[in-house]
Amino acid sequence: MQTTREIRQTFLDFFQQKAHQIVPSAPIVVKNDPTLMFTNAGMNQFKDLFLGLKTPSFRRIADTQKCLRVSGKHNDLEEVGHDTYHHTMFEMLGNWSIGEYYKAEAIEWAWELLTAHYGIDPARMYATVFGGDEAEGLPADEEAVAFWRRYLPEDHILYCGKKDNFWEMGDTGPCGPCSEIHVDLRSDEARALSPGSALVNQGTPEVIEIWNLVFIQFNRRADSSLEDLPEKHVDTGMGFERLCMVLQGKHSTYDTDLFDPARTYLEAKTRIRYADAPHMQQVAMRVVMDHIRAIVFTIGDGQLPSNTGAGYVIRRILRRASRYAFSYLGLHTPFLHELVPVLAQVYKGVFTEVGAQEAFIARIILEEEKGFLSKLEKGSQMFDAWLSEHRGAARIDGQFAFKLYDTFGFPIDLTRLMAQERGLEVDMAAFETLLQEQKTRSREATEVNTGDWIVVHPSPDLPRFVGYDTLAMQTRIRQYRTIRRQNKAEYHIVLEETPFYAESGGQTGDRGLLRSSLESIRVLDTKKENELIVHTVDRLPQEADGEWHAEVDAQTRHRTSQNHSATHLVHAALRQVLGSHVEQRGSLVSESVLRFDFSHFARVSDEELTQVEAIVNERIAADIPLTEYREMPIAAARAMGAMALFGEKYGEQVRVIVFDSAFSVELCGGTHVPRTSQIRLFKFVSEGSVAAGVRRIEAYTGEQAAAYLNSQLALVQRLSEKLKQPASLEKALDDLLERNRQLEKELAQLNSEKLAALRETLAGAFETRGELQLLRRIVQVGSTDDLKQLSFDLKRSAEGRALIVLGAVIGGKPQLSVILSDSLAAENRYHAGHLVRELAKPIQGGGGGQPFYATAGGKDPARLQEAVDKIEELL
Numbered sequence: 001m002q003t004t005r006e007i008r009q010t011f012l013d014f015f016q017q018k019a020h021q022i023v024p025s026a027p028i029v030v031k032n033d034p035t036l037m038f039t040n041a042g043m044n045q046f047k048d049l050f051l052g053l054k055t056p057s058f059r060r061i062a063d064t065q066k067c068l069r070v071s072g073k074h075n076d077l078e079e080v081g082h083d084t085y086h087h088t089m090f091e092m093l094g095n096w097s098i099g100e101y102y103k104a105e106a107i108e109w110a111w112e113l114l115t116a117h118y119g120i121d122p123a124r125m126y127a128t129v130f131g132g133d134e135a136e137g138l139p140a141d142e143e144a145v146a147f148w149r150r151y152l153p154e155d156h157i158l159y160c161g162k163k164d165n166f167w168e169m170g171d172t173g174p175c176g177p178c179s180e181i182h183v184d185l186r187s188d189e190a191r192a193l194s195p196g197s198a199l200v201n202q203g204t205p206e207v208i209e210i211w212n213l214v215f216i217q218f219n220r221r222a223d224s225s226l227e228d229l230p231e232k233h234v235d236t237g238m239g240f241e242r243l244c245m246v247l248q249g250k251h252s253t254y255d256t257d258l259f260d261p262a263r264t265y266l267e268a269k270t271r272i273r274y275a276d277a278p279h280m281q282q283v284a285m286r287v288v289m290d291h292i293r294a295i296v297f298t299i300g301d302g303q304l305p306s307n308t309g310a311g312y313v314i315r316r317i318l319r320r321a322s323r324y325a326f327s328y329l330g331l332h333t334p335f336l337h338e339l340v341p342v343l344a345q346v347y348k349g350v351f352t353e354v355g356a357q358e359a360f361i362a363r364i365i366l367e368e369e370k371g372f373l374s375k376l377e378k379g380s381q382m383f384d385a386w387l388s389e390h391r392g393a394a395r396i397d398g399q400f401a402f403k404l405y406d407t408f409g410f411p412i413d414l415t416r417l418m419a420q421e422r423g424l425e426v427d428m429a430a431f432e433t434l435l436q437e438q439k440t441r442s443r444e445a446t447e448v449n450t451g452d453w454i455v456v457h458p459s460p461d462l463p464r465f466v467g468y469d470t471l472a473m474q475t476r477i478r479q480y481r482t483i484r485r486q487n488k489a490e491y492h493i494v495l496e497e498t499p500f501y502a503e504s505g506g507q508t509g510d511r512g513l514l515r516s517s518l519e520s521i522r523v524l525d526t527k528k529e530n531e532l533i534v535h536t537v538d539r540l541p542q543e544a545d546g547e548w549h550a551e552v553d554a555q556t557r558h559r560t561s562q563n564h565s566a567t568h569l570v571h572a573a574l575r576q577v578l579g580s581h582v583e584q585r586g587s588l589v590s591e592s593v594l595r596f597d598f599s600h601f602a603r604v605s606d607e608e609l610t611q612v613e614a615i616v617n618e619r620i621a622a623d624i625p626l627t628e629y630r631e632m633p634i635a636a637a638r639a640m641g642a643m644a645l646f647g648e649k650y651g652e653q654v655r656v657i658v659f660d661s662a663f664s665v666e667l668c669g670g671t672h673v674p675r676t677s678q679i680r681l682f683k684f685v686s687e688g689s690v691a692a693g694v695r696r697i698e699a700y701t702g703e704q705a706a707a708y709l710n711s712q713l714a715l716v717q718r719l720s721e722k723l724k725q726p727a728s729l730e731k732a733l734d735d736l737l738e739r740n741r742q743l744e745k746e747l748a749q750l751n752s753e754k755l756a757a758l759r760e761t762l763a764g765a766f767e768t769r770g771e772l773q774l775l776r777r778i779v780q781v782g783s784t785d786d787l788k789q790l791s792f793d794l795k796r797s798a799e800g801r802a803l804i805v806l807g808a809v810i811g812g813k814p815q816l817s818v819i820l821s822d823s824l825a826a827e828n829r830y831h832a833g834h835l836v837r838e839l840a841k842p843i844q845g846g847g848g849g850q851p852f853y854a855t856a857g858g859k860d861p862a863r864l865q866e867a868v869d870k871i872e873e874l875l
Ligand code: SER
Pocket: 040, 041, 042, 043, 094, 167, 212, 213, 214, 235, 236, 237, 238
């Protein structure tokens, strides 16, 4: 049997022999492309090459790419686990031709590899081809059919429609007809009975697609028209997990040796044998085996779980795994993190980022698991509380189920499961309505309508950034467009050459001005969209053609550069003081602040911060000149000691920024001050935690740091004045605090004496109402705690069946408390919660609590007496 490792290697070797350049997988998390969150196909990283926006270094490329299909056009999340061959994260083996070979070679080589090298039986193979589409005005792909006829009999070549055989990356972008290779895995008997051709594209796990050969010849524009590309390309993608399943003679991707280690771990942990487990337990195990890969690879590429964007997608995947394990595998404590070393082993030598960050990734996952499990527990408590308040209810209110889901992250199927266990159902119709409403709201909030570019000066070359050397220049407008975000218009301009730095590597984009002889336009921000440098402007030009003067706001740029250079210095100083485990995890460099996230497991102490600050300020005073290498081979940069960040995509040539080669060497595309002395001053303003094992510092430089220090001094001055300018401010403050503590103690003493006296008086004020001892009073107490204390004390000393209703005005607000003596509570006749809700009506209040004790707060203190007296009526 070929192992999965061998299968992957065979693919890469085969295409290397066909003169392909083997490249590393791009990071799974996509940066700089507003149309895409995660890499969803091997071709993503080559999008600009297909569109002709960038000149290729190689025209034949092959790789194995980490892909994730959980959002946007390609989304398989809800299926994963329920069937035996879908995945969230998967590897895509691919080969590409950038304007070189086309259909003949793509088909020939696919055939050769699958049959001669992998040994798949040709009789089991089917090819689908694009059957044409009238609405698009596209003919059937007879060319591909002709090539397939060389290898396959007529009845193994199938024409299919646009849905299956016209591949598009997203709503816009490169696309074209495709030809898929399907394999029939059924037994010889089954195949003799019915032809596999009838089962292609029918969702049968036994007749599945393994390889998609896309012939890219169009660009789908935003107005949905197809534009011919200047060159034709090949983009193939083969599902690695499925290929392994075919070659290893399995009927599920999860049965291949790729998943053996994770399955073995789960079986040992749960003592459930996967092969014999009931259906839902198998589903849950597949969910875990699949999801842990998606989680580990995205965190490994620098995306931490969070509440927005890509981070939120990861959080949801992690919770889905955690909840399936919780509900079906009996795993109620964190365990996902234990799978990180298992994966590190599986991908050793292939995706080394997992092994290199094993402890870090595990720590992040553990914290997420803990957080989610505690939410599950809180949700369970709320669920029980709801049940006891709604005794006799036949079903769980949709609104409550939605609240559990929305506020506590409590999955709806778990709520249903728990309801089922108690013989209840959930009002799913109401839940679904609320969920849909929420989805519509959030879709509306994030809706972006991107208009097509209006091209003023077409050019095959990408716009050039010249802003390392100049802040002002003459240039021309290459293209512009309008996009609408939540119906607000945003205007974009691309220049032929630009001095504006586009936001990246944590540094914010430049601002400034564009001027022609006729008009002047403000640049509000600059961002990258793939390789394009896009200027967001306050309005579109009336006359775009002609010469434009582009000028960056020099002060903003200077302050940002001060902060960026200081970020490098602080990075180096942190490593000196805390140790070389400190690695950059994120950064923000703007004109007003620098923020730096890094791996470190403890709080950075004040002494450590002082040391780091001192080193940075010493390096500033040393007036170190900037050394910039604009284009250095990446190997040489590493040899100089520059560290690459995980999840960043670096080219062959990199830019290296050095401030003293023995101190700070970094791969960096940002802007910097020419000498460290221009940073002037460095001052920390905060230190805190962002996630498990990730700390964040914020600091100021230059004028901002000076202003900050001055404001701190002024504060001390003001405080000193308030304390009448004592000789020692610190001692004066300590004295004041001490005196305050004394007073609080005395006050507490007085208060408890007062409460005791009140209790004495009230103990004699019970009145008899039938078989009940009733006490109703407005009392004067200082806090709700006192009111509670008094209620409980009175209950304790009360005899027989007693009911105590107290009212008080606390902080201007009316408060009520109802408490039952133990013997009365035991009868279950009165419910304090129900009583207090009725009593609170006159004071326009609400509240609740347990059957024996409940409280309510209200708005109208003038009617408190009425509220307290209402008890007579209720009884
Ligand atoms: N882009 C195509 C796909 O994802 C082939 O690589 O299926």
